[in-house]
Amino acid sequence: xxxxxxxxxxxxxxxxxxxxxxxxxxxxxxxxxxxxxxxxxxxxxxxxxxxxxxxxxxxxxxxxxxxxxxxxxxxxxxxxxxxxxxxxxxxxxxxxxxxxxxxxxxxxxxxxxxxxxxxxxxxxxxxxxxxxxxxxxxxxxxxxxxxxxxxxxxxxxxxxxxxxxxxxxxxxxxxxxxxxxxxxxxxxxxxxxxxxxxxxxxxxxxxxxxxxxxxxxxxxxxxxxxxxxxxxxxxxxxxxxxxxxxxxxxxxxxxxxxxxxxxxxxxxxxxxxxxxxxxxxxxxxxxxxxxxxxxxxxxxxxxxxxxxxxxxxxxxxxxxxxxxxxxxxxxxxxxxxxxxxxxxxxxxxxxxxx
Numbered sequence: 099x100x101x102x103x104x105x106x107x108x109x110x111x112x113x114x115x116x117x118x119x120x121x122x123x124x125x126x127x128x129x130x131x132x133x134x135x136x137x138x139x140x141x142x143x144x145x146x147x148x149x150x151x152x153x154x155x156x157x158x159x160x161x162x163x164x165x166x167x168x169x170x171x172x173x174x175x176x177x178x179x180x181x182x183x184x185x186x187x188x189x190x191x192x193x194x195x196x197x198x199x200x201x202x203x204x205x206x207x208x209x210x211x212x213x214x215x216x217x218x219x220x221x222x223x224x225x226x227x228x229x230x231x232x233x234x235x236x237x238x239x240x241x242x243x244x245x246x247x248x249x250x251x252x253x254x255x256x257x258x259x260x261x262x263x264x265x266x267x268x269x270x271x272x273x274x275x276x277x278x279x280x281x282x283x284x285x286x287x288x289x290x291x292x293x294x295x296x297x298x299x300x301x302x303x304x305x306x307x308x309x310x311x312x313x314x315x316x317x318x319x320x321x322x323x324x325x326x327x328x329x330x331x332x333x334x335x336x337x338x339x340x341x342x343x344x345x346x347x348x349x350x351x352x353x354x355x356x357x358x359x360x361x362x363x364x365x366x367x368x369x370x371x372x373x374x375x376x377x378x379x380x381x382x383x384x385x386x387x388x389x390x391x392x393x394x395x396x397x398x399x400x401x402x403x404x405x406x407x408x409x410x411x412x413x414x415x416x417x418x419x420x421x422x423x424x425x426x427x428x429x430x431x432x433x434x435x436x437x438x439x440x441x442x443x444x445x446x447x448x449x450x451x452x
Contacts, residue, residue: 100414101127104129104167105162105189106128110266115399120150131153132156157183160183168190170184172194177203185211190413195293197429204423208427221286225421227400228380232394236383243362244362245299250294250355252287253353253375254352259345283316286316287295290435292307292433296425299330301329301428306447308322320337323439338416346373354376355368356369370396435451
């Protein structure tokens, strides 16, 4: 195979970020779109200046021999059945995070992946975001010595300035349904943060947590979880706050992140991600009296572009892109452990979540 023929399944909000990397890849052709709303798929085809085959029926797309791979951008509660069906149809599969709504579903997916002759990965754009990648390079180079603490802070807002995406509020309806989602922000958005912490340091161990509750099922603020990384003398903190009276700059979503990594010889800051709240360099290395700034691309969409490249190149080169199903399952177990730790008021190990 010298080119990848891709079908994008789900033409809602997130496809506006996922698709451009595929459209720009020199060895990828977006040959099909699938959505339950035909007009929405047609709109994306016009916006992207392509003439794909359009399907309302996912099974019909899977039966198309001219489609080599699918990018699943569908509601999470549909992932397990859609992934398993695509692998059984002989398609390569990239699936939007989170992997699934339960560990049982993740195990079913893993069994299908083990039988498949094609490649499966979960799309995790944070692992390709240049400031996060730069921090990883500095960590591996020993810039701050031995890490001792990672803190990932997320501020959620009601209003943003500088938005460039037209977002359909209907996308939040299923996310707010506790019958379809196991949680809100700490699950749906939090998987980005747990994946980042694991990318930088390693697997997450026992967790303690307090999860805030409000009238909005998605909000879950204020919340904090703290944990020890497995086999490392390093702690982690994940916290969420909500500032409804404070607008922030963001081109995409109503959130802003700040990352700190403390080590024996210094501190690393990653000052932005989804949002652009702070007028600071994207990556800052602090070593006592010496501060070094690193200028790297900061548009959050670049992470999605990198994820698309890795999937296409991985399939064409016959290698596994990040994240594989094992890692994605471990990431999924973290928010489930956070909810259990908050509910029981005792520490919970993610790998005990079944």
